[in-house]
Amino acid sequence: MTIKIKEFRNDINGLRAWAVIFVVLYHFNITGFSGGFIGVDVFFVISGFLMTKIIVSGFEKESFSFILFYLSRLIRILPALFSLCIFLLIIGWFWLPSIDYNNLSTHSLSAILFLSNIKFWREAGYFDAESHEKWLLHTWSLSVEMQFYIILPIMVLFLWKMGGKKAAILGLIFFSIISLLVSYYASPKWPTAAFFLFPARAWEMLAGGLTWFFSRRKKLTWHFELIGFSLIFYSVFFFDTYLDWPGLSALVPVLGCVLVLFSDRKNSILTGNFIAQTLGNWSYSLYLWHWPVVVFLSYGGFLSSHIYVLLGIITSIVLGATSYFLIEVPTRRALSNKSLVVKIAYSLSFVMMASLLSIVAIYQKYEGRINKDLELVASSSNDKNPNGEKCLAASGIKTDISNCILGKGDLKAIVLGDSHADAIVNSVVDSFNGNGSVLELAYAGCPTLIGAKRDGHDCEGFNKYAIEIISKIQQDIPVIIINRSSMYALGTLKGENPASLYGKPAVYFSKKYDSVTKESREEYISSIIHTSCEISKNRKVYLTTPVPEMNFDIPKKLSHDLMFNREIVDIFIEISDYHERNKDVIYAQNIARNNCGVEILDVTKYLCENNKCYGNKGTDVFYFDDDHLSELGNRKLSPMFSGALSR
Template identity: 45%
Template sequence: MSIEYSPSMTTRSSFRSDINGLRAWAVAVVILYHFGVPGFGGGFVGVDIFFVISGFLMTGIVIKGLQQGHFSIPDFYLARARRILPALLVLCAILLGFGWFLLMPPDYLMLGTHVIASLLFVSNLKYWDEAGYFDLASHDKWLLHTWSLSVEWQFYLILPLLLWGAWRLWPGRRMQIAVLLGALLLSFSASLWVTAFLPSMAFYLLHTRAWEMLAGGLVFMASARPKLAPAMARWLQALAFGLILASVALFDKTTAWPGYRAALPVLAAMLILWLNRASVWTASRAAQWLGDRSYSLYLWHWPVCVALVYAELNTHYLATFAGILLTLLLGHLSFLLVENPSRKVLAIKRAMPAMLGLALAASCVLLPAMLVRMQSGLAGRFASAIELAAAEANNTNPRREQCHAHQGIESPSCLYGGQKWKLILAGDSHAGAIVTALAQAQPEVGAGVVQWTYSGCAFVPGMQLISDAGSIRKDYQCSGFINWASARMQSLPPSVPLLIVNRYPEYSRETQLKQEAPPMFFSKTYASMTNEFFKEFADAIRKSSCQLAQGRQVYLMRPIPEMGVDVPRLQSRRMAFGLETDISISLKDYHARNEWVWAAQDAAHAQCGVQILDPLPYLCHDGRCYGSKDGRPLYHDDNHLSEYGNKLLLPMFAQVFRAQ
């Protein structure tokens, strides 16, 4: 951000050095975090520091304008657009041009959609809306980082109206401080509550983030520079930077954010701004260089990270180092060739020409993005086999939205085939991904398969989620659905068998850190993923299966192999680069992940005759399980079979109906 005023509490040069130094820290920890540098697990706190700085600067602009009697809300908005839009427009234009040559239609469609959302400053709403069980990996979203720009812009729209209205009612600093403090307390309270129950919403939306910017505004409202002994000021500043480093070290991507934990870096940034002390922490040449270019560096760092993932180089240390250097180069070029020239040109123009120029430039980027979106990613730019592989991402159950429940407690009970209930399919989204193949294997005319599936909810009667409300989905009630299905089953004829298909390892988070608390419980809650918890989970699978088998035939399907990568995207990219190797995992890795599930299912079979369906003979051979076959993906993401892939299981499902 440019420095557009000089606060009375300090000299312009000291103030600029202090702000730039803090900006440098913010952008450095964000870059190192996103490039996966060890020790920067909580580097996302850099965004919180940026928010504090923005609040400090914007409050200063508004308050000084009101005090001097010449504040204009339209001029404020135009100044923000002059500052933010030019570099963002250039980034979006370059990405759209890059995408024409390298992005598959689904990826290009997504990029076009995200360009529109970013330039309209609603990308935080878009990414929050996209977050969910079937969401794409973050590294497939080239403009994901613009969510923070959207939050800031939304804050910019409201802040001057709030302060101007308060000034009209009661001029003076006391009223402004009261308004800022009241708004901060409301926003912080919302952040505490929403982070606990809807963490994705808390991360992306303004009302849970505004307190961080309002905190910076309160620092500006401090009437004078603190009168502290030099040694005390030096130690306090060192403490503040120590708190930032502690935040980076203590928190990581599994931490619910922002909530009360974000108060640590926010308070640290407030203290640094309040002290306003140029030092070795902030005034070095490196810090000033990074601080001047922080906006452009922030814009370019994430696309470089995504490009490394796209090229499958993100785990290579030399490629990571080169990516950081490339970020510094691109940020420097953006600063020299876009930020500085546009700031000078737009600053000397009157409001109307500047506004029209920005609108014209934005249209030149928005219109191509809209064309990409309307034309579904502009298919036909690659060979048909490559685009067929990419299109498998959309080859899902056409009735998924209608039949796969994700809220409430009841299933729509969709029938596939005839109206006679021949078999009940219960489970989570892995069950929903195979239901069409199951129905196709059913040979009887007029008979059908009924689907009882619920998003992110393993069908294990007796299981309780610790907090159903923790889902981003409104009215999410996994436990209620399990109880409903169990009770509903009691009223059905025992001649109708039951097939249970679940993604068990996902719910135990077996691949995540063992110190995390399990998201569900049976007889008691656990503070971490202990062996005792896995034993109880496995025992619950056995007990519930045998209880259901008392009245009808029950089938349990072995877990589907999970590839760990988005198969359609990776397969199509490899084909575009001339690499046609099919994606696979080793059978050894599959068994290591699913051993405890197999043991539980085997125990149910031994105890009560539950039948086991094993998909491995149809998906695995020669010691590997394959995510693609002859260049065509079998999955529509990294773990759900596509409508093409699930048909490989037809012989297995046919066994169920032959046994009836």
Template identity: 30%
Template sequence: MSSRPHPNYRPDIDGLRALAVLPVLLYHAHVPGFSGGFIGVDIFFVISGYLITGIIAREIDAGDFSILKFYERRARRILPALFAVIAFVLIGASWLYLPGDFEGVPRSALAALGFLANVWLFMEAGYFQAAAETMPLLHTWSLGVEEQFYIIFPVILIVIAGIAPRWRLRAVIALTIGSFIWAVAKQADTDSFAFYLLPPRAWELLIGSLLALGVAPVIKNRWINEVLCGGALIAIIGATIFYSKDTIFPGLTALPPVLGAAILIHCARGTVTGRLLSMRGPVAIGLISYSLYLWHWPLIVFTQYAQDAPLSGWQPAAVIAASLVAAWASWRFIERPFRNPASFGRKRVFQWSAAGMGALSLAAVLMIMQGGWTSRFPAETVRFAAAVNDISPVRDACITNQIGGDRPQCTLGADAQPQAVIWGDSHGVELAWELGQQYSKDGRSIAQRTRASCAPAIGYDDVRDPDCLTFNQAVWAELADSPSIQTVYLAAFWARDNYRDADAGKLMDDTIGQLQSLGKSVVLIGPVPPQTSSVPRRLALHGANAQTASRSTFKAQTDWFTQHFAKWRSEGVRIIEPANMLFTGNNSIIVADGQPLYFDSHHLSLAGARRVLAEGTAD
């Protein structure tokens, strides 16, 4: 394969690829200062839209566009390294993953092979949820968005060229605006629709497409270009530094990195910024950026899984170095040969692509048929790992997880009008089930009103979940209109930073007072000591002597809340403190009588809920 660059080659765009992939890598490796590194994916979208649309438009205008040739290029570019990573992930997970974690891996592999990973992840989990730590193919969602775009967009351009070629630019502008409006409308939703799916993401690719179609005039004034490119670089760096997992994204917040990337593509040539991007180091990283993006995440996930802890100390540097080595090898020995028409003709490209797709799909299906593949592990390991399923049988049915979701009307216990209610976030779910079991013994029932990540406090507002406020207002109205409900249990993840930052202690003080003014008895279930990783996994990997969180750490996390307990007790509130049942000395207890007390890192399992409620029985 010739090393001579194409006459239209732009090294600054390879440098921009480096500016996209490095923040993603450093963010995932938990390197301080890169909390917004996820915006690198948005930069990739703009670059892709610009380069690919330019090729499609030129070939359509020349009457030389072929869908077959287009997908041959995509196959050469995308499939070889992707196949290698998927094979590595399937083998690695088969060796390393516990049954409950393993089951999703072959399913995610099938989704990635079909370029539907974004759809699968939208249906399964959120990007920043804890489950992400066990998903080695999570990052392939972006390939799904891109390939879905390139299934639809070339057809749109062909149709426009056939019926209204003069309207091409205006049509793409309309599509861009429509997609952006959709993204902004969905940006605050907690269902991840705006993050994962094509309609609200397409505008980022279309911004690049508009550049390729000539929407922006050439700027001839050097100093204007210098200022624009300097500002664009600052916008991208600023988003990388100051954004975080708590930033509402994408939507309006995606504008700085997206427009910054577009400005650099349009104006960087001949500028100081362009020369920086064209330096040997950034260009070298840009050349291997696709393989680096593919390889880094599985390496990070497997490393963290094997040690059952996030990267720390020297480990981020080691994993970054390993990712760079794997990316270079993947680019040199997998990507480059497959892109060379002299080595792989069109027929061979499609044959190898079909063979790779078929072999990996078959392997994934066979693994799915194995379920958790429990035969790989000793019985005790399997038993500990199975605690991820020790949850309320009605967990999914009786909790609201997303914006706009219906408020479940769940009553647990006997077939009777509820005399109590448990009001809380997801920490109340297993407690509600166990309270229901207690109430049923006396022919009584308890209502469950729970919403994920929503503190049971009047006035609590979460910018990422605007429906939390209305949910709590609805629960309050229901309580005010239900004299038969005499007891209100309040339960939440009180160790959560968001609650502390919102001064939930003060809000709870007011809420308790208002509940008592209605004549309700209030039972507050205090904070559950959070662990640093999934308890079933930790026990399965390390046994009953696994390290646990300390009382001193727990105290530092929850003092802001527990400092109110003396006052609330003096006002007649009964307080159940999980810490009394979940600590021995300075160490927390995560297993009792052979049963894990958590089903993840901070939610009590049913066994844990029974233990905590042993401190205080139902009224």
């Protein structure tokens, strides 16, 4: 009893080539391919088509074997994936600092166990590493596909027993619609979950399965293949990451792929040519190996160099071809005539070896493995408030304030704000020298502004909750308000995530703005004044000026420079640039001081010198990313708080 596809379809192989081309060019930031990420969606449709064909054909002939089906999938996926993970773990041992190597190890384990989509979703918190720091980020799609492979035959069996082929078709249609609705609803509300998780992606694979069912009866003409490719190319050239994805937008490339599959043109010039067939054969290995090359170039700061990008693409193709000829093909040939027991043992050995090596790597502690300065600056990424997980709200869930009273002794101050408040709160605690405690009320990504709204955040609800808590506390306890205020008004810095907020207000009040306008700025200024005055009606209020934002993630920039044998330099911004970025906020704070008596605490007096605001001095790193002060950095503000609170 075997599980195999009897006929090789050139159009599917060629479509794979186009999909991997789009993904590779997108990841290498090639101009014009802003929607190249849809290549993954094309892969999903193809997988659904082929797996449904294998499963249903097996049921029709009463020859389907669950064990053989699952083994065939593991044998197809594991060898090349295993080789990639082992290669990266070996190279990483000699090159990556512990914080990065630990991440690589845990990601290798999740990839081998086909749980990486869930892993990356769970990691996608407020302080998550950027995508170009994750060597195996691209394996999320393999995990989604494997989860589909596990579920689909069970689902088809259940439907088949209910009513045969008709029930299977109706069931797939029903679950496709449900999944599409989940995708539509979740994409704007929970974009990370919608992107990574199976429920919002299943409809794409089920669309491929339904295509196989209906294309058995009738093929479409070549005109529909052209329409299909037109939809795919349109998505590649005109879509971008600003879209809620997958959502309904993914219907465009999915429909395009469906039309190409329906046409079944074996000798199409688009899919049947030599290059398309060659890249189609290499597509899986090329997909696996291209992303680590992208990450390597990102580490070195080479992604903006045309020469390095060209070399990176060529290297990806060479590595993909090598993996195909030395790993994929020999493995399939070696196991094609082996017994079931041998295949099971082979698959399990891959999983067990890779898992064991990943686990060992996770817990590695080897003194002197990496340059001490590199370890020191890289570890600054973790030099953050240890109470952040229990005190920093990030999803609209109210914090348990019993866990967020920091320090010892009587309550002496309340720190209210966003993640910058969480990053700085320990310097307020230190200012009391062990003779006072601080209540932290902080919500990542939300400014302390009454009525402020932000998509995906419960800013309005949290601010109401925080003000209600404060109103129940004795009035002689002051409030210190700390926010990354200018980001909410002006958007993120260039090159910073989320890119969709570059030059666009992050929060809104009466209406949303697509860009920064005079009206949006005036509304924001008024809100700062109004909120400050409201809170100061019954107690003393301190407003800190914004913390200087750096142009780089400081620990990563320094560690990457050391990894490429470059000298460490002191990273700074000019004080004039700081004042230009924050002029609206400082203006509003000064009006609030004049109108309501709030006190302004100027952080630049402690964080800046000689008209420069520093992110580091040598290996002393003052930020744990590009805008949040590290624990070392926030200690520079303790004298400021001590002086203010003792008056």
